[in-house]
Amino acid sequence: MTAHTEDTATAHEWQLIARPVGRPAPEDFRFVERDLRPLAEGEVRVRNHYLSVDPYMRGRMDDAESYIPPFELYRAMEGGAIGEVVASRSADLAVGDTVLHNLAWRDVAQGPASAFRRAPQAPGVPESAYLHVLGMTGLTAYVGLLDIAGFKEGDTVFVSGAAGAVGGVVGQIARLKGAARVIGSAGGPAKVDLLTGKYGYDAAFDYKQGDVAGQLAKAAPDGIDVYFDNVGGEHLEAALASFNRDGRAAICGMISGYNSEHPQPAPHNLFEVIKKGLTLRGFTVGFHTHRMRDFAREAGAWLAEGRLVYDETVVDGVENTLEAFLGMMDGANTGKMLVRV
Amino acid sequence: MTAHTEDTATAHEWQLIARPVGRPAPEDFRFVERDLRPLAEGEVRVRNHYLSVDPYMRGRMDDAESYIPPFELYRAMEGGAIGEVVASRSADLAVGDTVLHNLAWRDVAQGPASAFRRAPQAPGVPESAYLHVLGMTGLTAYVGLLDIAGFKEGDTVFVSGAAGAVGGVVGQIARLKGAARVIGSAGGPAKVDLLTGKYGYDAAFDYKQGDVAGQLAKAAPDGIDVYFDNVGGEHLEAALASFNRDGRAAICGMISGYNSEHPQPAPHNLFEVIKKGLTLRGFTVGFHTHRMRDFAREAGAWLAEGRLVYDETVVDGVENTLEAFLGMMDGANTGKMLVRV
Known part of the structure; x- marks a missing residue:
């Protein structure tokens, strides 16, 4: 050759x-x-x-x-x-x-x-x-929401880190698949505007303003059914507090703790998992690449139709x-x- | 009348x-x-x-x-x-x-x-x-192990509070259903002997001796696939550390924290959930009473045959x-x- x-x-x-x-x-x-x-x-x-x-x-x-x-x-x-x-x-x-x-x-x-x-x-x-959006972060959003959290039409979905590469896609897929309500958290007013504007989130809040649990409870007066976690820590604690019965979390990332020298103690309210019959499921996308074909077909169509933005x-x-x-x-x-x- | x-x-x-x-x-x-x-x-x-x-x-x-x-x-x-x-x-x-x-x-x-x-x-x-054994605590063991943790033949199972009303039954059902290895923790040498003697656990340790994670790792050299949690806190942390990939926990109780005035922080190693693709699922038996008939049939037979003790x-x-x-x-x-x- x-x-x-x-x-x-x-x-x-x-x-x-x-x-x-x-x-x-x-x-x-x-x-x-x-x-x-x-x-x-x-x-x-x-x-x-x-x-x-x-x-x-x-x-x-x-x-x-x-x-x-x-x-x-x-x-x-x-x-x-x-x-x-x-x-x-x-x-x-x-x-x-x-x-x-x-x-x-x-x-x-x-x-x-x-x-x-x-x-x-x-x-x-x-x-x-x-x-x-058509690669690994998009696939992460798709697998996490649909397969790991078992999203169903009519669910109320909360996404942390929602203006990030994965989070932005999660909320849009939830909306495209018939979520009752999609709530996102992000850092700063510009990102919050992006969520409710461009990405079509129903509600969003700025976690840098503090009181994540209080802000989430206000944004989700009827509770949440699905939580897509990119952040961990205080965000996971807030989600546990706002979960409805049989709630499901896809645990994708815990960026709030990645640079900690000492591992963070996880939520103080883990007992909610028992009380409400919650499921917390972690995943990494590398074990779910068999879904790439389904994802590429759906996401490719949404993107071509202008229904998925990034x-x-x-x-x-x-x-x-x-x-x-x-x-x-x-x-x-x-x-x-x-x-x- | x-x-x-x-x-x-x-x-x-x-x-x-x-x-x-x-x-x-x-x-x-x-x-x-x-x-x-x-x-x-x-x-x-x-x-x-x-x-x-x-x-x-x-x-x-x-x-x-x-x-x-x-x-x-x-x-x-x-x-x-x-x-x-x-x-x-x-x-x-x-x-x-x-x-x-x-x-x-x-x-x-x-x-x-x-x-x-x-x-x-x-x-x-x-x-x-x-x-x-034929009532709610037995049903709790049955539902938690089989439905919530999704026990499969060949799994290695760890049970905390294993000499309690629920825990004692969990280990025996796991053994009867073909577990590869069943490990229990309990408080004090008499209970530990009961686990490996009367209840047929393959290994057991006394959590009052401390270093729960180290004792579990030693008892489960090839890791665990299922954890039935009655205790929470340090036991859950140890289980997360010992879990194999795709491990599943039925979160039934957190007795270690019930009398705390302040909610306990959850494990410091929750990131294991992402790394290993773990599922943590909480439950209370009241939402699973539709399984009472199956449970009563199986447990009644085991009891009559002397294969389930209490x-x-x-x-x-x-x-x-x-x-x-x-x-x-x-x-x-x-x-x-x-x-x-």
Whole structure:
């Protein structure tokens, strides 16, 4: 096979060099340039267009057993990305193909063709959408709401972190599937406006104003049936208090605690689980990828019809990936936080 | 209709007179004798033989909305009992019938016949068994393990409070239904011996020795798949740490926190729920009584075959009901705590 190469013999990548304690600090990382070895048979080289930064990455920075292994020190960190094949020694992928993969944080990735998959293409859909609304964060919203929380038409749904990449989609799917009422929490008035405006939430509140339980109770006078948890802590406690009987929570994230040096005590009102017959179910999307086909069909149609909308917060330059990640952890993003290489 | 009466014109009953703060104190209760009014048409009078005292009653002593209303002050408290009809003005129940009802803590109860139901009778089964192993605590074990936790053959099961009325039955049902391994915790060496001896648990440990998480990890080297929680707090935290992927918890009780003046913080490791895809599901047996027929058939057969065993701790005298209740909250019972009137 003829090797199709271009002169991308160097790559820039972010490496973790120390395990963060609490909030990650710049000294825990380094940004390095390195030479790429020639492609081996069966490998491809990809110039990334967009990199994804996501909350779960904080967990991979710790040296703790989890559902995915920790980042290795002094190796490029991993993460979702979309890019273009610029060299190929594989019959499976050709130069010019747009591919999705998990080998960011870097500008150029290479490896066996099996580590990359051709991105779906739909008219009018920008490729970045496959990193969020039509990708893993969208699938997370879909699986969490429908399969994990067992959403049913007529349910009242509460979503925390509702202006984030996952949360924004959850509320819209709930509305599209016939929720009685959709309530979201977010940080700051602009995001709250976005929820009730653009995303069609029935009610929203700013958790930074405090009294999450009180604000939720006011927004959900008849209680909630489903809670999609991206935040944990005080938000989960509020949801337990507002749940109706047989309520169901999809526990997707606990971003409020990710940078804590000491694990947070969970809600003080866990007894509600017994009193109300509640179900709390955790999940990570990697175990539910068999639903991608259903999700892509439904979400693709909603998007084409303009019934599903989204936001992106884009940071330019691979050298700013760490800044993008830290900003996302602090809630600087509206919708999906992306790095444009 | 002719009234069949006997000279039980007075009753002795326990009343709550103040809402306990923390551990209930004798001053929160009073034991009174009162005259019974003559039976009205459709009513029966029952001389109780055994009274049930159960952990959930602590919740009814608080003035808080729950799945059952609080006990009213200066009224007889309620609770399970079995007794004999001593007077009847109802065609549905005759003098001499043995009946189950929920109108204890008292020696004589009366009310509409619909508040009483004829107790099942099986050869060799003492009537007290219908207050536990063949009654509500047995049903709680059955529903919690099979329906709420979704027990499957080959699961490893951990039960806290395993020498109590519910816990003792859970482990035996798990074994009878093909558990790979059944592990229990209890307070003190005598109860631990009971678990591995009489009840057939594969392993057991004494939580009073501390390090619940460490003791569980040692008893369950390959992790646990199902956790039946009667205790909450540190036990739930230990279970979360020992769970295998897709683990399921039936949250039945949190007795470790019932006498706390301040709600206990839940486990510090709730993030395990996400990492491992765990399901925590709370329940109260009152919403699952449709399973009584299945339970009675299976448990009745096991009992008759000697494959299901139980213990009772019996306190004599209705005047000692409070002492029995408080002792049960402190773990003084082995198996079901009962009052023999």
